[in-house]
Amino acid sequence: MDDVAKEAKAFFIIGSNTTEQHPVFGTMLRRAVKFRGAKLVVADPRKIDITEFATLHLRQRPGTDIPLINGLMYIILEKGWEDKSFIEERTENFDEFKATVMQYPPEKASEITGIPVEKLYEAAEILAKNSPMAVIWAMGITQHIVGVRNVMDLANLQMLLGNMGKAGGGVNPLRGQNNVQGACDMGGLPNVFTAYQPVTNPEVIEKFAKAWGLDHGPQTVDDKTLSIVNGLSSKIGLTVTEMMPGILEGKTHSLYILGEDPVMSDPDTNHIRHSLEAIDFLVLQEIFPSETSVYADVLLPGVTFAEKTGTFTNTERRVQMVRQAIPTQGDARDDWWITSEIAKRILNTRMKDEGGRMNEAAQYAGWDYKDSSDIMSEINALTPSYGGITHARLETGERLQWPCPTLDHPGTPILHTKQFTRGKGKFMPIDHVPPAELPDDDYPMLLSTGRVLYHWHGGQMTRRAKGLMQVYGEALIEVNPNDAERLGLNPSTCLASGQAPRNVVRVTSRRGFIEAQAWITDRVPPGMVYANFHFPNASANELTHASLDPVAKIPEYKITAVKVELV
């Protein structure tokens, strides 16, 4: 982030409400623009706060990112602004890609996106002529059925301009949660072990089987009758957006949920409630009774970050210490302890019942951890990119970004400086696909969702923070003044004074409805409303739908067809 903020000559923020969602990084960008004269192009249907600092704000129609990016790349090629030597030396598949981009002349891009042609030219010039240029995005790009295509197209743009592997350039997805990067790195995904080692790779399977004491040869007994650990599965597992519907389909029978609140954070809340209602067994490990705990069978009290020691990995792959400041509250326990106690109980019973089919002598078969640094040693041994990241090194003040394979490795702040992971960067031809649910006669408006500065995700933490509630104490739905007038809302809203007239609107989608106070603002364009999912009584996810990107299985939160009425 530091290199981007200090060295980029231009920024292209697309689908990131940076100053509200990554506020401190947002201030770094504001500083770069204000004090260093960096150029800033923001592409966002909403007039988010950072647009105040933008050289140019492109207000594309929601769900038209690909025509926008392709249109910009058409102009870059038309003007000859591409980085020819980078394309030649570091990439492949350029011709096929170019053929697709040529389908998006500016007039067509303008027609689909609603952005005037001259603004497209202006944007392309800013992005192409200020190098290095950093592309920054977040969920505004990914939470679409074309999330993966959007990301690939932004990678195309950066390869075209030769902005990859450079300080101040690159593709910079901002990770939402404090440790979403780490959860992915640690194998918290259905297709990979730690450090993205595929579960389908026989060598990887063998490595983990050996380390975890499961190297006892192929199994002959039917999986269902043999309940002890019987080898690692090489079948790619289910994503959260597949597990939940799987409950009603009779595929998912139990869930062990650690610090997550699907009722608030998953799409189509009603469907999630029905699913959780039907589950056979739900263990929830949490710090608060959440909306999800209503459906839990067992509730295990874990601890907050102030009560634990371990590491978080930030959006730039920087691994940092979390240090215990206070004793665990009440009878709550360290989360790692709880998980390992469950594991031990299952293993002990099975070993006794069935005569020990696990090789307990294997170095990492067991679950007797002294503390979290002990667990980190195991991670070091099995995770190439974390091989040299130990608590001991972090405690001496070393600043480490993975990949950091060995104890004497200094870490890697910038990836792909000499080559891409796969060798050459491959241009992918990307075509526009319209969103899954667009407004129609019955649901004529478009809803997008997200968070606000003062709250966090499902709101379990921030709704319990007094001061934050004083500033932002209820769900607000952003409504454009034109729509407000049409709907008959009282326009004299003054949000900051807290003296706003009650303008409660009902927003209805095919799946449910919410009622909340309207915030009349031109942050949203006419025809669009914006809601958050911080408050259970008016959570946007009552309305959203579970149409997924076919590859990433990410839901299309950013586009839902709704109707809006004054209550």
Added chain:
Amino acid sequence: MINLKINGQSIQSEPGKTILQAAQAHGIEIPTLCYHKDLNPTGNCRMCIVEVKDWRIMQAACVTPVWEGMEIQTHSEKVEIDRKLTLELMLANHPQDCITCDVSGECELQDLAYEYKATAPEWGSKGTRYPVDSDPNPFIRVDMNRCILCRRCVSACAEIQVRDVWGVAKRGFDEVIVAGANTAMLEARCESCGQCVAYCPTGALSNKMNYGMARAHQVTKVTTTCSYCGVGCQFDLLVKKNKVIGVQSNPNAPVNGMALCVKGRYGYDYIHHPERLTKPKVRRYLLEGKKKEEIREQRVVNRKNSPTDPLVSSPWDWVNVEWDIALDIAAKKFMEIRDQFGADSMGFLTSAKCTNEENYLMNKLARQVIGTNNIDHCARL
């Protein structure tokens, strides 16, 4: 390089550096108050004045560049007398209430007054000029009586947060720091990041959430990483008697330095919230050996009743239990489901809020112990 002398010592400095930077680079201390290394120097408090040979008036070291052949005295008698007088002038217009002031012990004005044995002159102290705690911002306590007009808050808001909430109004004795056009901070579009508080050298800007809860020497500081977004800001948790009572910027934080956002700095009170889960709980039916499908109707009834109504007893009630019981039940039910429906009938949602170590164990539990790859978290959501 430029050659100059400070207190008779010959030193070299790069051109363009200030006297203060040149001195600090050679371990020579010059007292400062309005100066902060993160902010553009304004040279308005006059604490860092030094004598420059052949110059009639003394120069503020934080804004005066070095030049060839310069000869500087940083602690001559003349300088020290002037500094003490400067402090006395500040104290003349500053409440003499350190004994109850929240920042006593970490107040830079107090430290300098102590060092220079400066006290409020008899002719000073015009009394309280401004309402104390004058702004309704829920996080930031404003007491302009304690302000020494150093303008660090103005600079921090303009240069770090880039929000320009604070400004200077009026002139002379009436000069005062105001938010916006002298309105409430939030109306002046304050984002409540607290940068101004972090840089304020006195008690003019302090934190409401822990006002009166602890003096600097009564807290332990523990450096840790924020639990909200993925930027990875670090800060110090302030701990008193096993309670987190505040968050303070740690200037050595790798990503963010002194900067924090409103959630990171002020969103910590959930830690000690009375609704925290502190006991393992299981549904009563699990203790009674019943099956979940047997009690489906009661579950619906239970949900319609008030969850806090003790008169309605249901197999779906929560029962507080010891850890062993809860863990045994969890393990036993997991084994039953695995036996009955297979490993792939089980799902594991790990947490983007938890540590790497905890996430690793969830991955190990699902894969090693259970034998499924059905593990995911909210990265997509």
